[in-house]
Amino acid sequence: MTRLRKPLLAIALSVMLLAGLSAPTFGDEKDDVKREQRENKKKLDAARDEVQESTKAARDAKAALDRAESRLADAQTKLGRTRGRLAVAQAEDARLRAALQRAEAELAAAEAKLEKAERELKSSRGAVESFAVESVMAGDTGLKAFGDLLRGADPAQFSEQMSVSTSIGDAQIAVMQELAASEVMLEIERDKVEDLRDEVAAQKQKAEAIVVQMQALTAQAEQQAASVAQLVTARTGAKRTADKALAEDQRLLAQWEAERVALENQMAEIVRKELEAARKKRKKKGGGGGGGGGGTTGDSGGALSWPVNGPITSPYGMRRHPITGVYKLHDGTDFGVGCGTPIRAAAGGTIVSQYYNGAYGNRVILNNGVKRGVSVITTYNHLSRYAVSTGARVKRGQVIGYVGSTGYSTGCHLHFMVLANGRTTQPMNWL
Structure with a gap:
């Protein structure tokens, strides 16, 4: 039977x-x-x-199905939260990378500007040093012109020499002032470059931390996704078993109703x-x-x-x-x-x-x-x-x-x- x-x-x-x-x-x-x-x-x-x-069998299958459904819902909730955190981390990573690119571009521009300022400052210093040497070698231009005048030089030549001497002096003063200003600006540029370097370093550190977080979240999401897949399989099997047992029990229940x-x-x-x-x-x-x-x-x-x-x-x-x-x-x-x-x-x-x-x-x-x-x-x-x-x-x-x-x-x-x-x-x- x-x-x-x-x-x-x-x-x-x-x-x-x-x-x-x-x-x-x-x-x-x-x-x-x-x-x-x-x-x-x-x-x-x-x-x-x-x-x-x-x-x-019906009770056991139903209990197995209930457990699988409960675990599946919990795993899916965790997976959803993890994927949400991963999406936030990915968005933060994109933002930090863009900020890092901007900071690096600003740093490159500042470094180029600093390099140019240093060349100009070097050139200005060279001009000042040459002027100083020439001044020492030539002596006092005003005294020399006055001596020539005493020795019978043309007074007009004396006036011309004094005017040239004054113009050269004014030019050198201007060069000296420009040199001082360049040194001040150079220090400002150096400080800006240092600040930008610090900002780039900080942005890189943040970006690296986000990358580590994303790697961990990705691994966690993959593990949870695998767990969900296993639970779906278990739930499917449990449901088939429960459905089969339930169909049998419903058949028996109908017969019992007739008996009743x-x-x-x-x-x-x-x-x-x-x-x-x-x-x-x-x-x-x-x-x-x-x-x-x-x-x-x-x-x-x-x-x-x-x-x-x-x-x-x-x-x-x-x-x-x-x-x-x-x-x-x-x-x-x-x-x-x-x-x-x-x-x-x-x-x-x-x-x-x-x-x-x-x-x-x-x-x-x-x-x-x-x-x-x-x-x-x-x-x-x-x-x-x-x-x-x-x-x-x-x-x-x-x-x-x-x-x-x-x-x-x-x-x-x-x-x-x-x-x-x-x-x-x-x-x-x-x-």
Whole structure:
């Protein structure tokens, strides 16, 4: 038998068991259930294991997908931040390179200007030095002209010589002033060149630091991009696995829904018989009404006892299923207790059936008879194992099974249900 057919067998056999409940009399119903379960126990156990494996695979695949998606989102966020920082660093690098080029151009121009000024200064100094030598060698021009005049030279020649001497003196003074000014400007140019050299050095240092930062950010971005690629691959694989498991579980869920309808029909038949038996009992005793007494299979208490002592982790009502993600009625009350915790009958009654269901896992259906004028049936789900046999009569508080996490379950807990006249109702109204 293929793995695909085994879950179908579990559902089919469960429906067969339920079909046995519609026998002509209630006693015959119990006998049919016992006989069917004895004949098919081995097959049910095998089918239960297969469905459990499928459910676990779905949970594991979903968890793997959730982890991959979380890590992928985080890695993509980090990669985005790194790429943003890298873009800023690249823009800063371009700006610094342009600034460095401008500074280097200004430095080159300043150095050329300084070199020209130094040549001009050297030339001016040479002219001044030559004038000084010539002046020493020639003596005082004015005294020489005056001597020539005393020796009988033409007075006009004396005036001309004095005028030339004055012009030369004025020219030399001008050269000397220009030399002094050139020396001042040369110092200014030298300071400017030094400042520009310092600026170029600083710009180079900044540019080198940005290059190092860009190299580090590039390596980081490449590493993160590789990590993202790996996570995308992992996410894709996890999604394929999850989709496959989810499709299988949704198929099983649809079959379970069909089984649930069949179960409700069978429960309705039990309810009809229970209420009819209670009516006949009251009529036989001469009573005409009342509704708080017991029925044909239960005890006389009008309320139910807590099946386990533990906190309520999920109440009765609409919710999103933690595994399938479907928004639907949570048809019972979940008690958060550890696996292996004894489960006690909420009231006396008869074990109608106990079998494995793809959604509820190992479950016990206990007919508690008529209470408050309605037929009450309690079910105990996700059990790890049973404590009594099908058809057994149990007392209120008697251990009927043990808490587990079978079926569609995310952890150890008891899913406790109350059916009033065959319909699910708020269990806390009965406890």
